[in-house]
Amino acid sequence: MGSASRKTFLPLDPMSFTNESRAVIDFIADYYKNIEEYPVLSRVEPGYLSATLPESAPYCPESLEDILKDVHDCIVPGLTHWQSPNFFGYFHANASTAGFLGEMLCSGFNVVGFSWISSPAATELESLVMDWMGKLLKLPSSFLFSGTGGGVLHGSTCEAAVCTLAAARDKALKELGGWENITKLVVYASDQTHFTFQKAAKLVGIPPSNFRLIETSFSTGFSMSPEKVRFAIEDDIKSGLVPLFLCATIGTTPSGAVDPIAELGKVAREYKLWLHIDAAYAGSACICPELRHYLDGIELANSISMNPHKWFLTNMDCCCLWIKEPKILVDSLSTDPEILRNNASKFKGVVDYKDWQVALSRRFRALKLWIVIRRHGLANLIYHIRSDISMAKRFEAFVAMDERFEIVVPRKFALVCFRLKPKQEAEGTELNCKLLDAINSGGRAFMTHAVVGGIYVIRCSIGTTLTEEHHVDALWNLIQENAQILLSESIN
Numbered sequence: 001m002g003s004a005s006r007k008t009f010l011p012l013d014p015m016s017f018t019n020e021s022r023a024v025i026d027f028i029a030d031y032y033k034n035i036e037e038y039p040v041l042s043r044v045e046p047g048y049l050s051a052t053l054p055e056s057a058p059y060c061p062e063s064l065e066d067i068l069k070d071v072h073d074c075i076v077p078g079l080t081h082w083q084s085p086n087f088f089g090y091f092h093a094n095a096s097t098a099g100f101l102g103e104m105l106c107s108g109f110n111v112v113g114f115s116w117i118s119s120p121a122a123t124e125l126e127s128l129v130m131d132w133m134g135k136l137l138k139l140p141s142s143f144l145f146s147g148t149g150g151g152v153l154h155g156s157t158c159e160a161a162v163c164t165l166a167a168a169r170d171k172a173l174k175e176l177g178g179w180e181n182i183t184k185l186v187v188y189a190s191d192q193t194h195f196t197f198q199k200a201a202k203l204v205g206i207p208p209s210n211f212r213l214i215e216t217s218f219s220t221g222f223s224m225s226p227e228k229v230r231f232a233i234e235d236d237i238k239s240g241l242v243p244l245f246l247c248a249t250i251g252t253t254p255s256g257a258v259d260p261i262a263e264l265g266k267v268a269r270e271y272k273l274w275l276h277i278d279a280a281y282a283g284s285a286c287i288c289p290e291l292r293h294y295l296d297g298i299e300l301a302n303s304i305s306m307n308p309h310k311w312f313l314t315n316m317d318c319c320c321l322w323i324k325e326p327k328i329l330v331d332s333l334s335t336d337p338e339i340l341r342n343n344a345s346k347f348k349g350v351v352d353y354k355d356w357q358v359a360l361s362r363r364f365r366a367l368k369l370w371i372v373i374r375r376h377g378l379a380n381l382i383y384h385i386r387s388d389i390s391m392a393k394r395f396e397a398f399v400a401m402d403e404r405f406e407i408v409v410p411r412k413f414a415l416v417c418f419r420l421k422p423k424q425e426a427e428g429t430e431l432n433c434k435l436l437d438a439i440n441s442g443g444r445a446f447m448t449h450a451v452v453g454g455i456y457v458i459r460c461s462i463g464t465t466l467t468e469e470h471h472v473d474a475l476w477n478l479i480q481e482n483a484q485i486l487l488s489e490s491i492n
């Protein structure tokens with residue numbers, strides 16, 4: 001035998017792997033240590049990066065040192081620092097050490113669990129952790145594998161929406177007897193529902209004119225009125241249309257409003273609509289016994305989704321979707337190509353997650369959520385939610401005590417919608433827009449806005465993992481300082 005020549009190019013060399021990975025971990029640790037020094041909202045101008053980095057890819061390999069230097073010099077300035085304790089925008093994307101460790105393992109194994117046999121642990125851990133999470137939320141057993149349902153991890157609520165809508169659509173079309181009936185199907189949501197459901201409805205072929213936005217108002221705290229849903233459904237039935245799907249939200253994106261699940265569930269049952277609960281943001285909070293009541297009536301829903309990557313210390317990306325009758329989802333999304341056929345799939349109860357999602361390939365996300373739950377335990381996860389809510393209450397009290405300001409929508413979770421009171425209502429938007437711009441451009445904190453009931457509000461969303469009370473206090477001082485400047489300008 002001739003001596004086999006060893007490869008000299010080793011893209012995955014266990015020796016250098018350790019050193020290079022450590023260098024990156026040290027880099028990230030430094031980033032977190034210094035995170036408060038960066039302006040929260042990035043200050044770069046569009047196109048900034050092409051002015052600094054080469055236009056073409058290198059021919060020869062470059063050192064990690066050089067690359068990390070570029071990350072430091074060119075990438076970090078173009079980041080909006082979502083993990084900064086002074087980030088109060090959108091809904092936060094909680095990160096944690098446990099979430100990061102889970103991501104490392106997921107990426108380290110780099111397995112692709114599309115069918116059970118392609119990585120049995122990936123599938124079975126996902127089913128297990130979906131039941132764990134479901135039990136933390138006290139979901140009825142009809143949503144759990146240990147009962148009659150099941151769950152899957154997606155990357156986003158948008159994917160979960162597309163898949164549940166496709167399942168509901170196919171079930172209805174089968175009953176109606178043909179694809180031509182798709183033009184009759186109607187989807188109901190409120191004007192506060194996340195726009196992702198409109199996108200999903202379009203993607204599954206629901207005519208945009210069959211997407212009903214039920215109007216909400218101050219009088220109901222922006223929650224969806226079951227009566228209005230009923231009227232809309234009756235109207236559509238009279239016009240020969242077929243009500244298909246109702247999306248209710250726990251914790252709407254603009255203001256954190258909650259739709260009445262139990263009452264909407266009754267309407268959905270009566271007219272045989274698929275009821276989906278979007279709990280992307282506030283679902284995490286329902287692990288707290290005092291907040292679980294927002295899920296009352298969940299037994300009337302067909303599916304529910306929530307994002308651990310928002311408020312459950314789970315690094316991007318992770319969306320839980322539970323479904324009562326997984327068979328409907330699988331019937332809608334399954335494919336059976338020859339190259340993936342295997343004996344294991346024929347076993348009763350074997351899950352092939354490729355049939356529960358849009359893509360074929362999938363990440364081992366379950367590791368991450370499993371480690372997050374194990375490393376914190378329910379006790380600390382509840383503590384985490386409660387401490388964010390208590391900081392939000394503190395901020396809300398600051399706003400309420402200053403008569404120049406007002407709370408616009410009553411707070412339910414850790415989102416406070418407030419504004420500077422205008423002298424004339426017509427000036428409200430401009431005044432608060434200016435206030436928000438002044439705060440955000442200063443770099444010391446970042447918030448975003450919404451328009452609810454025609455009113456421009458500033459959203460202060462509390463819940464970045466590193467945020468502590470003194471950050472909230474500093475934010476309030478900053479808001480007051482900027483308001484003072486604005487108000488004195490408007491007098492002159």
Ligand SMILES: *Cc1c(COP(=O)(O)O)cnc(C)c1O
Nearest residue numbers: 156157158194251252253280281
């Ligand atoms: C953030 C959010 C979504 C969208 O979630 P993605 O995972 O980014 O698709 C949907 N619904 C609500 C209520 C949200 O807050």
